[in-house]
Amino acid sequence: MYICIPFEFENSFLYCSEDDFKESRKHDFIIGIYYFYYIETEEKSLTYYIEKYNEKIILTNLLTKDDKNLVIQEGSSFYNGKIRITIQENTMIVEEDEKKYFEGTIKNNLPNGQGINYYDNGKIVYEGNYQNGFEHGYGTFYFHNGNKEYEGNVFYGKKHGSGTLFCIFSGEKIYEGDFTFGVKEGYGILFENNIKKYSGLFQNNNFHGFGILFHKNGNIKYKGRFENNKFHGKGTQYNKDNKIEYQGDFSNNLKHGKGELFFDVDTIDYESEYDHNICIKKQIVVIDKQKYEGDFMNDKMCGEGKIYSGNEFLIYSGHFYDNKYHGYGILYDGDKILLSGMFFNGEFQE
Numbered sequence: 001m002y003i004c005i006p007f008e009f010e011n012s013f014l015y016c017s018e019d020d021f022k023e024s025r026k027h028d029f030i031i032g033i034y035y036f037y038y039i040e041t042e043e044k045s046l047t048y049y050i051e052k053y054n055e056k057i058i059l060t061n062l063l064t065k066d067d068k069n070l071v072i073q074e075g076s077s078f079y080n081g082k083i084r085i086t087i088q089e090n091t092m093i094v095e096e097d098e099k100k101y102f103e104g105t106i107k108n109n110l111p112n113g114q115g116i117n118y119y120d121n122g123k124i125v126y127e128g129n130y131q132n133g134f135e136h137g138y139g140t141f142y143f144h145n146g147n148k149e150y151e152g153n154v155f156y157g158k159k160h161g162s163g164t165l166f167c168i169f170s171g172e173k174i175y176e177g178d179f180t181f182g183v184k185e186g187y188g189i190l191f192e193n194n195i196k197k198y199s200g201l202f203q204n205n206n207f208h209g210f211g212i213l214f215h216k217n218g219n220i221k222y223k224g225r226f227e228n229n230k231f232h233g234k235g236t237q238y239n240k241d242n243k244i245e246y247q248g249d250f251s252n253n254l255k256h257g258k259g260e261l262f263f264d265v266d267t268i269d270y271e272s273e274y275d276h277n278i279c280i281k282k283q284i285v286v287i288d289k290q291k292y293e294g295d296f297m298n299d300k301m302c303g304e305g306k307i308y309s310g311n312e313f314l315i316y317s318g319h320f321y322d323n324k325y326h327g328y329g330i331l332y333d334g335d336k337i338l339l340s341g342m343f344f345n346g347e348f349q350e
Contacts, residue, residue: 104130119144128154147171158182177202192216200226215240224250254299261292261301294320318343 093103099122104115111130119125123146128139134156135141141149148171152163158181165175177188184202191197195218200211207213207226215221219242224235231237231250239245248259255261265288294305301320309315318329324346325331331339331348342349 131156143168152179155181248296255296256298257296258294259296261296263290263292264288265290290315321345 091103091105093100095101099118099120101118102111102115104111105113107113110133112132113130114128115130116127117125121144123144124140124142126135126139126141128135129137131137135154136156137154138152139154140151143149145168147168148166149168150159150163150165152159153161154163155161159179160181161179162177163179164173166172167174172191172194174191175184175188176191177184178186180186184205186202187200188202189196189199195216196214198207198211198213200207201209203209206229208228209226210224211226212220213222215238217240219240220238222231222235222237224231225233227233230253232252233250234248235250236247237245244262246255246259246261248255249257251257289310291308291310292301292305293308294301295303297303301323303320304318305320306317307315313334314332316325316329316331318325319327321327325343325348326345327343328341329343330337339348
């Protein structure tokens with residue numbers, strides 16, 4: 001958003017040599033929605049050719065020529081009935097039809113320091129620091145509706161360093177953390193409806209490295225390693241009540257390798273009731289919290305493993321396939337062996 005000519009302020013005037021001005025034709029640049037793509041000199045005047053959405057707008061006689069230099073007096077305002085450019089005390093303002101498109105400080109004819117860029121509807125595009133014509137330093141980008149898009153560190157027009165992203169509709173914070181050249185990279189926190197969704201490492205906008213995924217109630221859902229948004233490596237899964245469901249190895253979002261699975265099993269038991277001294281047996285369902293410890297393949301118990309009851313008594317030791325006893329195994333009843341031999345698809349083979 002700048003006039004790309006090597007002017008310098010001196011005694012309230014802007015100066016540049018004619019040779020420098022001709023050389024400036026090599027520098028294309030953008031002011032708001034305008035693309036300045038060509039400049040030429042004439043004997044007594046200079047002409048800016050400006051393109052807006054393929055519409056050519058011509059500004060003439062913006063500069064006058066003295067014996068050696070092309071001169072703009074500071075405080076001048078140039079207007080062709082459509083576009084106005086004002087320069088005052090190292091500040092440039094670009095307007096069209098009384099709509100402001102840029103206002104900020106310039107140095108060496110480039111935005112340097114604080115500046116504001118505007119949409120066609122008058123709302124702010126960017127507000128913050130500039131360096132050599134680029135958004136650079138600390139600043140804020142806005143959506144077309146006026147809501148914040150990003151606030152934080154900027155490196156030559158790119159989100160770079162620490163910053164915060166916002167939702168276009170609600171304005172709520174959706175990400176807070178590190179960026180590298182416009183992408184989430186490093187440590188960050190992802191939000192959903194103002195609640196943490198993920199906290200951990202990012203690579204190329206993906207969960208990658210160690211991180212924590214959260215349930216909607218705020219409790220931890222998964223804690224461990226990620227690769228490209230998937231559980232991969234060592235990790236622990238939790239239910240919504242913050243109790244461990246699984247801990248061990250993952251591959252491509254699936255339980256795969258060594259691990260421990262915690263689950264509930266409904267068992268049938270009986271309790272006694274007495275009616276007029278007559279004992280009545282009443283059947284009840286008891287939930288036994290069991291644990292599997294062993295091999296997993298593609299999210300299922302597969303290979304060698306053991307199942308323990310909630311009170312840590314061994315229930316079964318042997319081979320599994322597709323979450324069932326399969327192959328050689330031993331079934332226990334307390335500290336006694338109940339069955340020993342081959343199982344097929346969960347059934348003992350006599």
